[in-house]
Amino acid sequence: RLHLVEFGGGPVQAGGFLRLSCSPSGHTVNKYCWACFLQSPGKEREPVPVITNEGLKTYAESVKDRFTVSGDFGEGIMWLKMNSLKSEDSAMYYCAADKGRVWPWCEETVVPGSAARNEYNYWGQGTQVTVSS
Numbered sequence: 001r002l003h004l005v006e007f008g009g010g011p012v013q014a015g016g017f018l019r020l021s022c023s024p025s026g027h028t029v030n031k032y033c034w035a036c037f038l039q040s041p042g043k044e045r046e047p048v049p050v051i052t053n054e055g056l057k058t059y060a061e062s063v064k065d066r067f068t069v070s071g072d073f074g075e076g077i078m079w080l081k082m083n084s085l086k087s088e089d090s091a092m093y094y095c096a097a098d099k100g101r102v103w104p105w106c107e108e109t110v111v112p113g114s115a116a117r118n119e120y121n122y123w124g125q126g127t128q129v130t131v132s133s
Helices: 103-108
Strands: 003-007 010-013 018-025 032-039 046-052 057-059 067-072 077-082 091-099 127-132
Touching: 003 091, 018 032, 018 091, 018 127, 032 067, 032 077, 032 103, 046 067, 046 077, 046 103, 057 067
Parallel strands: 010 127
Antiparallel strands: 003 018, 018 077, 032 046, 032 091, 046 057, 067 077, 091 127
């Protein structure tokens, strides 16, 4: 079973940056849809970026122009570079993946209320990001 491991969370001041990484443990991955979700206390998980092994990507409106997702899936790693962080970006960040999905399904993940965002089968343990003003 695919196991995802996240790295890179921590405290940061508003306006600063962090880079999160997500790596599948002990598994070669192909034809996966990858996403990073954030969850604030008392709220549902919200997808931030989505990327496929082929490099197709999309973002939630709240992070466009601030966050950049990339990956080296031959090496089995995804990165999320978060710039211009705001206090409202404070949350637990979870890496998620699902196999054998086509791009329209992946892209739908960031659409509010979409079914796709609830259908990811593989999740990491999460890493906390705390942005102080």
